[in-house]
Amino acid sequence: MSSAAPPAELTLREITGPQSLGVEPRRFWNLLWLSSVAEFKLVYAGSVLGYIWTLARPLAMFGVIYLVFSHVLGIGAGVGNYPAVLLLNLMLFQFFADASGRAVRAMVSSEGVLRKMEFPRAVVPLSVVLTSVFTFSLNMVAVLAILFATGLEPLNTWILVPLLLLAILVFTTASCFALSTLFVQFRDVAQIWTVASLALFYASPVMYPAEQIPADFRWMLIVNPLAPIFELMRKWAVDPSAPGVLEAAGGPWGWIGPGIAFLAVCVFALLLFRRKVRTLAELL
Amino acid sequence: MTEEIERLKGELSRAIAHRCALQEALAASEGERAALRGEDRALRAESERVHALLTETATQAANLHGALNVVQMEKARLEAALEASLRVTDKQLAREPAAREQERAEEHKQAPEAVEAVAEDEKTAEPEPLAKPVPLRVLSDAAVIEVRELKKKFRIPAHQMETLKEQVLHPIRSRRGTDLRALRGISFDVRQGEFLGIAGANGSGKSTLLKILANVYTADEGTVRMAGRVAPFIELGVGLNPELAAFDNVMISGVMMGLAPDEVRSLYPEIMSFAGLEAFGNVKLKNYSSGMRVRLAFAVMAQVDADILLIDEVLAVGDAEFRSKCLERLRRLREEGKTIVFVTHSMDTMAKDCDRGILLSDGRIALDGDPAEVARRYQDEGIPPVAEESEPPADGTPTLRVVER
Numbered sequence: 049m050s051s052a053a054p055p056a057e058l059t060l061r062e063i064t065g066p067q068s069l070g071v072e073p074r075r076f077w078n079l080l081w082l083s084s085v086a087e088f089k090l091v092y093a094g095s096v097l098g099y100i101w102t103l104a105r106p107l108a109m110f111g112v113i114y115l116v117f118s119h120v121l122g123i124g125a126g127v128g129n130y131p132a133v134l135l136l137n138l139m140l141f142q143f144f145a146d147a148s149g150r151a152v153r154a155m156v157s158s159e160g161v162l163r164k165m166e167f168p169r170a171v172v173p174l175s176v177v178l179t180s181v182f183t184f185s186l187n188m189v190a191v192l193a194i195l196f197a198t199g200l201e202p203l204n205t206w207i208l209v210p211l212l213l214l215a216i217l218v219f220t221t222a223s224c225f226a227l228s229t230l231f232v233q234f235r236d237v238a239q240i241w242t243v244a245s246l247a248l249f250y251a252s253p254v255m256y257p258a259e260q261i262p263a264d265f266r267w268m269l270i271v272n273p274l275a276p277i278f279e280l281m282r283k284w285a286v287d288p289s290a291p292g293v294l295e296a297a298g299g300p301w302g303w304i305g306p307g308i309a310f311l312a313v314c315v316f317a318l319l320l321f322r323r324k325v326r327t328l329a330e331l332l
Numbered sequence: 333m334t335e336e337i338e339r340l341k342g343e344l345s346r347a348i349a350h351r352c353a354l355q356e357a358l359a360a361s362e363g364e365r366a367a368l369r370g371e372d373r374a375l376r377a378e379s380e381r382v383h384a385l386l387t388e389t390a391t392q393a394a395n396l397h398g399a400l401n402v403v404q405m406e407k408a409r410l411e412a413a414l415e416a417s418l419r420v421t422d423k424q425l426a427r428e429p430a431a432r433e434q435e436r437a438e439e440h441k442q443a444p445e446a447v448e449a450v451a452e453d454e455k456t457a458e459p460e461p462l463a464k465p466v467p468l469r470v471l472s473d474a475a476v477i478e479v480r481e482l483k484k485k486f487r488i489p490a491h492q493m494e495t496l497k498e499q500v501l502h503p504i505r506s507r508r509g510t511d512l513r514a515l516r517g518i519s520f521d522v523r524q525g526e527f528l529g530i531a532g533a534n535g536s537g538k539s540t541l542l543k544i545l546a547n548v549y550t551a552d553e554g555t556v557r558m559a560g561r562v563a564p565f566i567e568l569g570v571g572l573n574p575e576l577a578a579f580d581n582v583m584i585s586g587v588m589m590g591l592a593p594d595e596v597r598s599l600y601p602e603i604m605s606f607a608g609l610e611a612f613g614n615v616k617l618k619n620y621s622s623g624m625r626v627r628l629a630f631a632v633m634a635q636v637d638a639d640i641l642l643i644d645e646v647l648a649v650g651d652a653e654f655r656s657k658c659l660e661r662l663r664r665l666r667e668e669g670k671t672i673v674f675v676t677h678s679m680d681t682m683a684k685d686c687d688r689g690i691l692l693s694d695g696r697i698a699l700d701g702d703p704a705e706v707a708r709r710y711q712d713e714g715i716p717p718v719a720e721e722s723e724p725p726a727d728g729t730p731t732l733r734v735v736e737r
Contacts, residue, residue: 060478060557065550078587086580161571164564166547167588326550330486
């Protein structure tokens with residue numbers, strides 16, 4: 049022990065401050081996996097019932113919305129298999145809302161680690177996303193079981209659905225990067241986001257079909273980057289007769305508008321994170 | 333008359349009986365006394381024996397101390413000689429004036445006296461458990477940390493811009509603010525296997541320097557180059573999540589320091605036993621006491637087999653036993669050839685354990701060299717030393733300590 053040979057061949061490398069991704073993909077992935085699993089375990093707090101609660105919440109929401117919209121307001125009347133559309137889109141939105149809601153405080157609550165340790169900073173927002181992916185996947189198993197039990201017909205367009213999942217994953221990730229970074233400097237982001245994500249929920253064709261939006265409010269479909277995802281989910285997964293993105297928005301802006309908004313959020317998040325990543329520990 | 337005689341006779345016989353009883357009691361007590369005396373003698377003999385043993389132990393301790401001093405003197409001498417020869421051959425430092433080299437060599441020659449003085453202090457204080465003689469380490473001349481002209485300033489905003497609303501309402505305001513220059517151009521090298529102590533008053537830039545070395549802060553100017561795996565211990569810890577159990581925390585911290593998950597898993601029992609927390613592996617950290625948390629953090633850092641350890645004020649917390657355990661562990665790591673950068677307010681530790689000291693003052697290096705000299709200068713400058721090495725009260729009442737953040 050005492051006469052251990054000094055470790056040989058140590059090469060100097062420059063220290064340039066915290067990185068977002070780092071240079072060791074293996075370490076990055078290990079770290080991301082460990083922190084996501086730990087966080088996921090925390091959500092369920094080691095109890096079987098814990099998982100049931102996370103599933104119960106969207107299902108209860110589904111029950112309420114379904115009752116009100118379908119039976120009281122009669123909105124779902126003209127929609128083919130409205131319950132299936134509502135359930136799937138609710139799950140998608142729940143994934144986005146869950147991840148972005150937790151991401152807001154992610155950096156600040158990891159303050160202890162950020163101020164003391166060197167590690168790829170992108171792990172913090174990404175582990176929030178990955179935790180939500182775990183929840184989403186588990187929930188989807190139950191939801192699909194319910195949908196098949198209630199007579200959902202397989203469609204050829206199902207092979208396109210992963211594209212939608214990818215799109216919402218990318219958008220959610222970008223939102224998580226932006227929100228967690230912004231909150232470090234601007235603490236009112238938390239309040240703003242609570243309202244904004246609620247507004248986004250009602251502005252998206254989650255509970256109602258896009259074609260029922262009055263012409264005066266069609267612009268909501270054009271500025272909302274999430275709108276095409278919900279419209280296509282309905283068309284590709286459940287009801288082929290549903291209007292496409294162009295028909296619902298009434299023109300090419302149905303694609304262009306959300307596309308621009310989508311890209312804008314991603315680019316903003318990327319630039320913001322790149323700019324702030326080195327000084328996150330100092331700003332906290 | 334005969335009645336009277338009978339009465340007296342009776343009385344007499346009673347008196348005789350009484351006397352007999354008293355005599356018996358006396359005899360008994362005399363026996364007891366003799367026994368006690370014997371016991372006393374035995375005790376006295378025992379105590380003399382113990383005393384003799386004690387003095388013998390003390391002489392042995394003194395002898396060992398002497399031997400240790402000789403070894404340390406020899407070590408310091410060899411190191412000074414080595415350093416001097418290294419300096420001479422080192423082309424990189426050719427720009428430094430030769431006079432400075434002379435000065436450094438002289439400083440090192442003085443070192444043994446300082447060591448002796450410290451050792452003398454200890455002898456009077458308590459017969460400390462003697463560490464096994466430190467084997468001579470041959471320092472490799474390869475620098476593992478190279479810092480050049482390092483500068484760092486912090487912007488202290490004139491107005492708190494905590495909300496987006498303020499940013500929107502007063503977009504120009506955010507430009508204003510004062511700069512706090514934490515580091516104003518620092519250069520030094522740390523060689524492999526060196527135990528470098530960094531001292532300085534609060535606000536002199538010690539923690540900022542350590543955080544830049546730990547790659548947590550980004551330097552404004554200058555370069556830092558390091559070699560090998562780095563294990564930081566900053567602000568009393570390695571960044572543990574209070575919501576997670578010890579096991580998850582150890583896994584995450586270990587991976588952050590560059591180990592593979594399997595390696596951390598196999599180190600886990602060792603870490604918990606070093607921290608003395610074997611029974612608390614599944615307990616969430618928020619239910620740990622602060623001392624337990626620090627112990628866990630130190631254990632993780634000390635066990636991950638890093639090449640460079642960056643340690644900020646570990647001795648400011650924890651009980652006396654843990655502090656000595658920490659120091660013991662650091663000494664061992666040093667023997668194994670690890671490089672240690674150690675921020676401390678304890679000049680005792682500085683003079684006793686460090687190979688080299690750096691005194692920071694106002695973001696600059698005020699002194700770089702002999703740790704005993706650094707300790708002297710630090711104390712001369714009127715900075716009250718933090719009483720870290722003093723024994724805490726036996727009853728466990730908490731004492732207040734200055735903890736630099």
